[in-house]
Amino acid sequence: MSTLDVTAIKADFPILSTTVRGGHRLVYLDSGATSQKPTVVLDAERNYYEQHNAAVHRGAHALAELATEDFEAARVTIAGFVGARAKDLVFTKNATESLNLVSYAFSNATALNNRGAGLIDPRFVLNPGDSIVITEMEHHANLIPWQEVCRKTGATLRWIPLTDEGRLDLTHLEDLIDHTTKVVSVVHQSNILGTINPVKMLMDRAHAVGAIGIIDGCQSVPHMPVDVHHLGADLVAWSGHKMLGPTGIGCLWGTEEILEAMPPFITGGSMIQMVEMEKSTFAPPPQKFEAGTPVVAQAVALAAGARYLEKIGMSAVADHEFELAEYTVDALNALVGVRIIGPANAHERGSAVSFVVDGLHPHDVGQVLDSRGVAVRVGHHCAWPTCRRFAVPSTTRISPYIYNDTSDIDEAIDGIVAAQEFFGVK
Amino acid sequence: MSTLDVTAIKADFPILSTTVRGGHRLVYLDSGATSQKPTVVLDAERNYYEQHNAAVHRGAHALAELATEDFEAARVTIAGFVGARAKDLVFTKNATESLNLVSYAFSNATALNNRGAGLIDPRFVLNPGDSIVITEMEHHANLIPWQEVCRKTGATLRWIPLTDEGRLDLTHLEDLIDHTTKVVSVVHQSNILGTINPVKMLMDRAHAVGAIGIIDGCQSVPHMPVDVHHLGADLVAWSGHKMLGPTGIGCLWGTEEILEAMPPFITGGSMIQMVEMEKSTFAPPPQKFEAGTPVVAQAVALAAGARYLEKIGMSAVADHEFELAEYTVDALNALVGVRIIGPANAHERGSAVSFVVDGLHPHDVGQVLDSRGVAVRVGHHCAWPTCRRFAVPSTTRISPYIYNDTSDIDEAIDGIVAAQEFFGVK
Amino acid sequence: MDLESLYQDIILDHYKHPRGKGLLDRPMGSAFHVNPTCGDEITVQVNQDPQGGLIIGYDGQGCSISQASASVLVELIHGETIEKSEEIRKAFLEMMHAQGAGDPNEDILGDAIAFAGVAKFPARVKCALLSWMALQDAEIQAGLLTTGEGA
């Protein structure tokens, strides 16, 4: 039995009491893509603009002080949410930028090194023969940046393959992550398969060969208790909009040592120490990585979201999601002509569940669900190679969150059956 | 006489009726750093979250359609604000990212070219001997990215020097922008000096030598009518938060041809055409440059800001600012011991006016103004080399906007005199 | 929402019984298009018979809308002149961009008129257009059309 009072939680999200498609109650099961926002988050953002808005870290006037305080207090809250210190948390615009910030540390360091431009940390310099290891279940955000780094440096991209049930196939791990490996970057919880990966072990393996270990926490930080220090990674990236926060904010946590060592990514104002026309020096992290006017209102709002989640308790959230995962998996398993893509049980998996329906294209399944007010995602979920691995062009995905209960899953299941009937495949 | 009804406009900005520092009416004269936000902007953002929030360009359900429509309609509005087509407008997180997106086109193209990775447009490939030309009045956002490109490629950074009155010294322009020049990137209106630069002429010169022409429009787009097609540039960057919009959104306009030719910057989801583990191909612009979940709510809110400005009329805004500039310059010129840094008349300048007070440090001037509720910016305004050029460590800057009138300027002037008295330098 | 207005019987029929599916032996032009959001794929090929009539081949996988649209395309374009083909293609594009408004010409569009309802679903418009975009590219490749024409 879930310990979450889902009815009370739902009431905190104005959009969940709207109707869609001619009067249908909105059943929002697309939180893997983006979560909805509770009133406290919207209020926090608005209050910031109505009371404290000013340029941060720059002005000496009253508003500038208040805005700076708000922004840095938000950093403390959001860092605390993952057990980190504020000074080790960098704000970006989304997880994609966070991961690019990291990948560009490698291509920038390599370019600077090749031109002999200053003292470059050799851990970030890539040469042909070096390897970067990811998995076959990465979101494009943790795949394409590394493809690009490889194109620019001559390094080789490797990936850990998947088993038929959607888990990492670790058989040849020691060969995949070897002495040539300089980066190991893996998703904590797959957004398409739902699989939770043994990241600690992978990070340990990365460190054993001297590689830098990175975790894409987009689907874990919002859904389970995460303490960055327990993950064993050097860097962890995630997004605000999937954890009740606004669009336009992402996070990157790193160890102090790694953030110090990494060259900057986006450069400009507020990330400098000293500027002359000829050359500049840079501020210490996190400022070094936050050029330009930062995402101030977004940070303030995301902090309100983090506090909302903390009040519920992330263990309670994880328990709730486990129950929903179990319920969803069981219900889908019970349907004739429906196949789960990813672990078909609730063990070490999140509540996002992908599936295909025999004889039906996911777009058509999604359309029928939508006509009943049920919002799910169809497509390759920005994990196209994972779809290829399972020989499907795309999937339909149910991804619930704290404001969903089993009645919402029931609506989705009913919709799938209705789709089968409508298209006559049952 | 100003045609703007400043009293009515003020009433649209909730923060302007707050008080600071123990009951002083807030006199906000720091809009060069960031503008305040009218209620319509805050409402637009909130309504989006409460009614339409979903992942854009990805889902097939009702909310996803509404969110995508909102986002793309915002693009049409904001592009229209500068006379552009929606498909030529890229959303970023701030102008700093916009300018980095452009500068990275050069360093990425160069790195790819050096590795023989595919067909690279030679206009973006930089070699030692090539030059990049900026000015001595650039914001750090249009300086440091180019310093970094030079460090990575061996190209040389050149800059157009300044006259004592704070205008571009064009005496040696033909030598500065010559056949070695591949980039000319200049600020339209200086955020520190207020100078409005003859950008069309500079862009024409850039094109005459085959260079790509870029304009930093941060301080022009919010303050005067700007039609990107009249500027003669290939690319124009600006920020949302300085034109009534929220934090966390920037813009980059480019000609279709240039945007097509530029390699992507941040890579990941939503900017792809086809993805395999081994390689990917990219979507056409603007998507190519908008990896990851975009700044949806911010775009919707910024569009509301643009509509608000259009209702006032950008010509009326420019007239109003001209009057304020004239008033401010005259008032400062009339003070003993006060020196304007930048043009000391209202000809070809914006309303942002920097100055120094003999015997007083800008921090102390700003502090006295602040104690009276007057918010101005003190420091180097992210244009440190410009301060060096005028042999001052920093300046105090008055920068008004549509919600300010001459009575606000009077408050600042009174505060300057009070500062002189408090520190006994008068 | 009215599922029937989207999934007209004609569409479902073309989906279940696609007309003329299959690739050509030696096409003059061939274009492969994907829908990057869902991975749907289509290849459209063209040849021209001595009398100037178009010969269309296609293959693909995807949702009911994209596959039915390709089948309708073959039915409409096959045997027509390039001029007529352009007329039909442009009428189809116009209908798909009309968001359910507009007044599609049934004489020109034939079975394709059934897609008028799809235009009300922005996310599905791309599906319906996939094969038509590929057709244009294949015709350009075959030298029957010059770049940029119409679109």
Add this chain to the structure above:
Amino acid sequence: MDLESLYQDIILDHYKHPRGKGLLDRPMGSAFHVNPTCGDEITVQVNQDPQGGLIIGYDGQGCSISQASASVLVELIHGETIEKSEEIRKAFLEMMHAQGAGDPNEDILGDAIAFAGVAKFPARVKCALLSWMALQDAEIQAGLLTTGEGA
């Protein structure tokens, strides 16, 4: 707001009549610090006399708070042992981070106690700390302090 609580007479006096301004001939340690937001600069230098007393030199430009703070620093640290210097420096840091609360020790801080009011202005705390941060670095460079100690 009460300007007088920020600009205590002692501060204005040190600002207008800085004590011991000037650089040393051959410093054991020297550190140059800037405030990146406003461009204020300070150089602090240290030597040690045979009895272990510190000799401090400095030069710089900046606002009243940063310059007065440097002047007070010289007055307090000059001639003291490194141990005593650390005690004073830490007391000053603590006071500046107390946001106006706390109970600064006048016996240790002397004139520097006048900066208690500055702690209420976050944007000015950096100004007040500039020379003290440089002092620490200069002492580390002189080998009188090991890195990371205190801070």
